[in-house]
Amino acid sequence: xxxxxxxxxxxxxxxxxxxxxxxxxxxMATILKxxxxxxTNLKRIRNLSKLKDEDESIFWALKDVSFDVQEGEVLGIIGxxxxxxxxxxxxxxxxxxPSAGEIRLNGRVAALLEVGxxxxxxxxxxxxxxxxxxxxxxxxKEIDKxxxxxxxxxxxxxxxxxxxxxxxxxxxxxxxxxxxxxLEPEILIIDEVLSVxxxxxxxxxxxxxxxxxxxxRTVLFVSHNLDAVRSLCSKAILLKTGQLDFNSDVHAVIDRxxxxxxxxxxxRDFDAHDDAPGIPxxxxxxxxxxxxxxxxxxxxxxxxKLIFKFYSDKQFSDFNLSLVLWSVSGTCIxxxxxxxxxxxxxxxxxxxxxxxxxxxxxxxxxxxxxxxxSTKLFNIPExxxxxxxxxxxxxxxxxxxxxxxxxNLSFTIDNNRHVKS
Amino acid sequence: xxxxxxxxxxTRGWRGINIAELIHYKDLLWFLTIRGIKAKYAQSVLGVxxxxxxxxxxxxxxxxxFGSVAKIDSNGVPYFLFSFVALVPWTFFANTLxxxxxxLVANAAMINKVYFPRLVLPLSSILSKGVDFIIGFxxxxxxxxxxxxxxxxxxIYLPWLIxxxxxxSLGIGMILSAxxxxxxxxxxxxxxxxQLLMYAAPVVYxxxxxxxxxxxxxxxxxxxxxxxxxxxxxxxxxDFPYHWVTMGSIVSVLLFVFSLFYFRRMERVFADVA
Numbered sequence: 001x002x003x004x005x006x007x008x009x010x011x012x013x014x015x016x017x018x019x020x021x022x023x024x025x026x027x028m029a030t031i032l033k034x035x036x037x038x039x040t041n042l043k044r045i046r047n048l049s050k051l052k053d054e055d056e057s058i059f060w061a062l063k064d065v066s067f068d069v070q071e072g073e074v075l076g077i078i079g080x081x082x083x084x085x086x087x088x089x090x091x092x093x094x095x096x097x098p099s100a101g102e103i104r105l106n107g108r109v110a111a112l113l114e115v116g117x118x119x120x121x122x123x124x125x126x127x128x129x130x131x132x133x134x135x136x137x138x139x140x141k142e143i144d145k146x147x148x149x150x151x152x153x154x155x156x157x158x159x160x161x162x163x164x165x166x167x168x169x170x171x172x173x174x175x176x177x178x179x180x181x182x183l184e185p186e187i188l189i190i191d192e193v194l195s196v197x198x199x200x201x202x203x204x205x206x207x208x209x210x211x212x213x214x215x216x217r218t219v220l221f222v223s224h225n226l227d228a229v230r231s232l233c234s235k236a237i238l239l240k241t242g243q244l245d246f247n248s249d250v251h252a253v254i255d256r257x258x259x260x261x262x263x264x265x266x267x268r269d270f271d272a273h274d275d276a277p278g279i280p281x282x283x284x285x286x287x288x289x290x291x292x293x294x295x296x297x298x299x300x301x302x303x304x305k306l307i308f309k310f311y312s313d314k315q316f317s318d319f320n321l322s323l324v325l326w327s328v329s330g331t332c333i334x335x336x337x338x339x340x341x342x343x344x345x346x347x348x349x350x351x352x353x354x355x356x357x358x359x360x361x362x363x364x365x366x367x368x369x370x371x372x373x374s375t376k377l378f379n380i381p382e383x384x385x386x387x388x389x390x391x392x393x394x395x396x397x398x399x400x401x402x403x404x405x406x407x408n409l410s411f412t413i414d415n416n417r418h419v420k421s
Numbered sequence: 422x423x424x425x426x427x428x429x430x431x432t433r434g435w436r437g438i439n440i441a442e443l444i445h446y447k448d449l450l451w452f453l454t455i456r457g458i459k460a461k462y463a464q465s466v467l468g469v470x471x472x473x474x475x476x477x478x479x480x481x482x483x484x485x486x487f488g489s490v491a492k493i494d495s496n497g498v499p500y501f502l503f504s505f506v507a508l509v510p511w512t513f514f515a516n517t518l519x520x521x522x523x524x525l526v527a528n529a530a531m532i533n534k535v536y537f538p539r540l541v542l543p544l545s546s547i548l549s550k551g552v553d554f555i556i557g558f559x560x561x562x563x564x565x566x567x568x569x570x571x572x573x574x575x576x577i578y579l580p581w582l583i584x585x586x587x588x589x590s591l592g593i594g595m596i597l598s599a600x601x602x603x604x605x606x607x608x609x610x611x612x613x614x615x616q617l618l619m620y621a622a623p624v625v626y627x628x629x630x631x632x633x634x635x636x637x638x639x640x641x642x643x644x645x646x647x648x649x650x651x652x653x654x655x656x657x658x659x660d661f662p663y664h665w666v667t668m669g670s671i672v673s674v675l676l677f678v679f680s681l682f683y684f685r686r687m688e689r690v691f692a693d694v695a
Contacts, residue, residue, distance in 0.1 A: 015693065045603055094429055094536035096692040103429040114534040120456050122463035131456055134449035135535050163463075 003106065004068035005187060005218045006092070011101035013062040013087050016047060061087040063242045064101070069235075074219040076233035076250055078226065078257055081381045083239040085222045089113060089191050092220065107186025107218075110136055114191075116176025121165035125156055125175055128164050132179045146182045153204075154178035174201055181208045188212055189220045206232065224330030226254055258328055258363055266291075266386065277380045281313040282370060285347070289384050292356075299389045300406060301356040306384070308350045308368065316372045317342045321350050328363035331404055357408030361390040436685045442538050450541045450548070457520075457549030472553040473560055476512045480505040487625045496627045496658035502568055506655050507624040507648045509561050510582075513554040514590050514644060515615045520546040521594030522611050525602050525691065532691050539688050543598045547591055565655060575654045575661045582650045582666065585673045589643040592676035599687035603694050623648050627658065628665070636665075643669035643676075 033040075062084045069075050079085050090096050092103060093111030118135040119128045129150055133143040143150075151157050154175045156167070164172060190209070209232060213219050223229050229236060229250065236253035238246040246256050266289040270276035276283040290305040291298055298304070308321070318340050325333040336352060366384040370377040443450075462468045480501060487493045488500030495503035521543040525532065528542055565572070601607035619625075622644040631639050639645055640662075646669030652658045 090533075090692065091429065094427070095533065097431050097689050098429065099431055101430065105427040105429070106425075108425055109427065111535065117534045118528075118531050120460055122460045123456060127452075127455075127459070130448075131452050134446070134452050135531065135537060137446070137537065138448075139445075140448040140451070 002071065004104075005071045005073075005106045006069040006220070007104040008068070008092075009066050009102045009104075011062060011065045011088075011091060011098045011103060012060060013084075013091060013096070014099045015059050015061055060242050062091070062098075062239075065239070065242075065244045066101075067237055067244060067247050069218055069220070071218055072213065072216045073235055074213045074221060074233045076229035076236035076253070077220060077222045077239065078224075078229060078236060078253065079239035079245075082241075084242040085239055086113075086191065087242075088239065089189055089220070089222055093189055105187060108137075108184075109187045109189065110180070110183040110185035111189040112136075112180045112191065113189075115173050115180065119164055119172065119176065122163055124163055125160045125167070128175065129179055132176060133183075136180060136183055137185075138183060150178045150182050153181060153208075170201075177201070177205055181205070185217070187218045187220070191222045224326075226257070226329035227331075230254060266384065268383065277378065278310070278370070279378050282316070282377060283311050284368070284370075284380060285309045285311055287368070287383055289386065297389055298386055299356075300359055300361050301408075302388070303356045304354040304386075306352045306354070306366070309347060310350070310370075311347050312343050312345055315342065315344050316377075318373045319343050320371050322369040322371055323352060324367040324369070325354075325359075326365050326367060327404065328365070333359065333364070333404055358405060359388055360404065360406035361388050363387040432689060435682050438540070438681050438685060439538065443540065446538055446541055449537060450545050453541060453545035454548040457545055458552055461549070469552075469556065472556040475553075476505065476508045476557050477560070479512075480508055483508075483625050493626050494630060496629065496652070496656075498570075498656045498658055499568065502564060502570070502656060503627075503652070503658070504625060505564060506561065506651050507622075509554070509557040510586050510647050510651055511619065511622065511624050511644065512557060513550055514586065515619070516553065517547045517550045517590040517594055518597065518615055519611050520550060521590075522597035522601050522607055524594075525598045526605070526608065529602075539691055540595070540684060543591070543594045543684075547587070547594060561655070570656060572655050573653075573657055575650075578650060578661060578666075579654060581670075582647050582654075585643055585666065585670050586647050588673040588677040589647075589669075592673065592680040595680040595684045599684050599691075602687070602691050627652075628662075629659065637668070640665040640668045641672055643673040645669060 065084070065088065077085050077088065089111065090113070091098050092105070093109065093113065095111075095113075116128075116132055118131050120131060123131060129147065130140065130143055134140065151160060154171075154177075156171050156175055159167065159171065164175075167175070188209075206228065209219060209221070213232070219232075221229065221233055233250045235248070236250040237244060238253050238257050240260070246253050248256075268287045270283070270285055276285060278284050286309045288307045290307065291302045293299070293302045306323070319342060320338045320340050322335060322337045324335045327333055338350065364386055365382045367379060367381045368383050369379040462471070465471065467474070483504040484501045487504070488495065493500075524542040524546040525539065532539065597607055597611070622642060623631075628636060628639065628645060628649050646662060646666035649659065649662045650666050653661045
């Protein structure tokens, strides 16, 4: 077997997470804390970069991860939120150092963790092509040579001499991706950049990435979009809480990822106030998913009721909750938003009903956002994880139909024309 | 094609600068510098004229307050020229300090997303201030012409002084920028520290006003040699101060070398704490 292009051996990365401050309970203690705060701040900030002591505020974002990638392989990296995907990419792209272990890269690396890094709003599109290109490690000469190609690919030639601050966000993304697409590294590392831009441009990008891998270059691709991973990658690794869970061909890994999903999480209680997700002034206390199913099996016909209980320590005006339903393959199914209201100090409840006969079968997860004045206070990804089974149907067709939802609409065949007015 | 092997592992202790890598990224340095200049003067009515206004108005205020009201000795030359000559290098020094100290924090988003030698950020903020310095310098030439002052043969020492100025600015700038990533206090302190520091350098008064037994300690500040050197060249206030400039050169070289190592040492945690 030839020498691997990427060889990751026993790589770990630890971070320090902030521990909650002890609350002072007397006026005197508060004053004392205020006086001592420069000292405690100094200690805390110094410790951000010192990770020697193994105390409870150390968090292992990655632990003892090893794998090899051969030349020309397209490797997908999948895992839940917080599994360590982004940390792994940051290590591979040299943005930060591992705490232990070693990575060997055989060839020039380009990492695309963001589209359009270094874009300056006051500079024109043309100037930003050079800015972004050189940040990604290209030389001016290389960019000169490819400038026309980059401009053609981006489709913004008309506005090339306009400052980027007047661009729409879509144009900015297109320009950024065009620059990145014309890098010619031996190893290309890509993080979720396809989740931006319109469908047509995404298609163009996917095509470009396929070209890259066909030319024998190695690609690492991180995405929540399992369909994209499946179509692009030949192999994949699955990360789970910082550790390598599975390393195999892409279909086996995706199957495993989906089967991990099948343990339904239908109730979350956060009894200890300090551990409850949220910000100090606002905490989620519990979340429940109640179904009308009698045997505990959720099907596409089951009505789902979601009940959230949260506690607020102060008043919030223009407050709302926003709920996003994601499919396991990373497609957003819908986003439902409560109307704006003012909440006072105390406990509050919120309820949402997803009717039966709306979703198609498959695994889902729910993300909940707490919002005030159109600004996110906090969010909880993967609050619930559940799978909907196919209901026994009267029809002849089984298996997943087309489309991301399967609404039970009134769709009939008759001899007469009945139009309800 | 030449295969390039990169090994990524935890590093410890002090490391030197990777010159080859810096050379590879020289175009990035250039575009960051251009970006710094263009972005600064974009959408402003007076544009680059601001580079003239800053030292000019400071000089006018100093001339009125320190020259006419407080009647500070100016070694026998017009106070206006006396302080303007000092303000050309000083404005550069002060501006590069504030700008490079913020350079890493202001570009934290970039540091978190792409790998490139982080050193280009403070370097480019110093280079982009070079434009202001050159403009200030031309203004100085105009004033010398108006006052009919001819620089002496000591003009050959000008590159020496500029080198000391660059190494001092870069040295302190790199240390501050690396510290500012972790301690945001640097940013708050810089705004007024630069103003106070001006009084620790002979900008509004001559070094000859400092008691002679303390002058050697005073000249440990590399800006003393630079400013008095500028005055000696352009205004003939004193003989060229070899001893002060030499002292300043030694300090600036030490500072520069230390800052390079310090920056590299801190570099590895930038992305984790920025």
